[in-house]
Amino acid sequence: MKKFLLTLAAACLVTTTSFAAQGDMTLPPPNLNAKLSVTEALNQRMSSRNFVDKNLSPAQLSKILWAANGINRENGKRVNPAALGVYSVEVYAVTREGIYLYDPDNYKLKLIAEGDFRATTTTGQSFVSKAALNLVYVETPDAWANAKHTPPPRDRQIAFANIAVGSMVQSVALAAQTEGLGNCVRGSINRDEFKKVAKLSDDKTILLAQSVGYIK
Numbered sequence: 001m002k003k004f005l006l007t008l009a010a011a012c013l014v015t016t017t018s019f020a021a022q023g024d025m026t027l028p029p030p031n032l033n034a035k036l037s038v039t040e041a042l043n044q045r046m047s048s049r050n051f052v053d054k055n056l057s058p059a060q061l062s063k064i065l066w067a068a069n070g071i072n073r074e075n076g077k078r079v080n081p082a083a084l085g086v087y088s089v090e091v092y093a094v095t096r097e098g099i100y101l102y103d104p105d106n107y108k109l110k111l112i113a114e115g116d117f118r119a120t121t122t123t124g125q126s127f128v129s130k131a132a133l134n135l136v137y138v139e140t141p142d143a144w145a146n147a148k149h150t151p152p153p154r155d156r157q158i159a160f161a162n163i164a165v166g167s168m169v170q171s172v173a174l175a176a177q178t179e180g181l182g183n184c185v186r187g188s189i190n191r192d193e194f195k196k197v198a199k200l201s202d203d204k205t206i207l208l209a210q211s212v213g214y215i216k
């Protein structure tokens with residue numbers, strides 16, 4: 001009995017502290033191996049809303065975030081396409097432990113706010129607070145400052161960013177599938193609240209969210 005309780009306590013410790021907010025984090029490089037083929041993953045794609053509140057491993061987090069906004073070539077270009085090669089979408093990772101900004105250059109998660117803010121990424125869908133990871137896709141106009149071409153008007157910049165996010169969420173859906181994780185793309189976000197807690201400047205636009213996690 002004592003051994004069982006000790007094992008249970010250790011298991012609880014692993015699930016609750018494996019991703020504790022300890023400032024910025026460096027994730028391992030993504031593991032690109034998968035047992036599932038792309039077409040099998042496509043065949044299984046669906047929205048899941050029956051999440052279990054269990055943290056993802058650093059390797060799973062790394063794979064999902066790389067699929068969302070990672071770099072896949074020496075020249076710095078990314079997994080997902082972006083109009084005029086301008087990567088104007090930032091990805092925020094909202095977990096039980098905090099809000100982080102993903103830095104694709106070195107698989108880093110920069111801590112923005114400590115605490116469980118998952119509920120601020122929805123307007124009231126209760127499953128969101130159980131999903132281990134809620135990604136929030138945010139358009140940032142700063143990205144156009146160093147563009148090689150003349151930037152398009154603001155409304156077209158936003159349209160381009162929305163199109164890029166379509167690719168990003170599908171990449172995440174497929175990567176999640178290879179880990180046996182569920183996902184749900186979400187347009188219904190408490191934008192005012194998230195903007196506040198994630199300390200987003202007024203020029204940034206919240207485009208979409210996506211819950212990822214273990215499912216029942």
Ligand SMILES: Cc1cc2nc3c(=O)[nH]c(=O)nc-3n(C[C@H](O)[C@H](O)[C@H](O)COP(=O)(O)O)c2cc1C
Pocket residue numbers: 045046047048049125184185186187188189
């Ligand atoms: C742009 C967009 C916004 C969505 N917003 C939500 C949302 O806020 N909440 C939700 O539960 N599902 C949301 N969904 C998921 C759709 O409801 C879902 O994709 C649709 O019902 C088809 O089901 P399937 O994904 O299982 O094929 C959204 C999907 C898209 C593409």
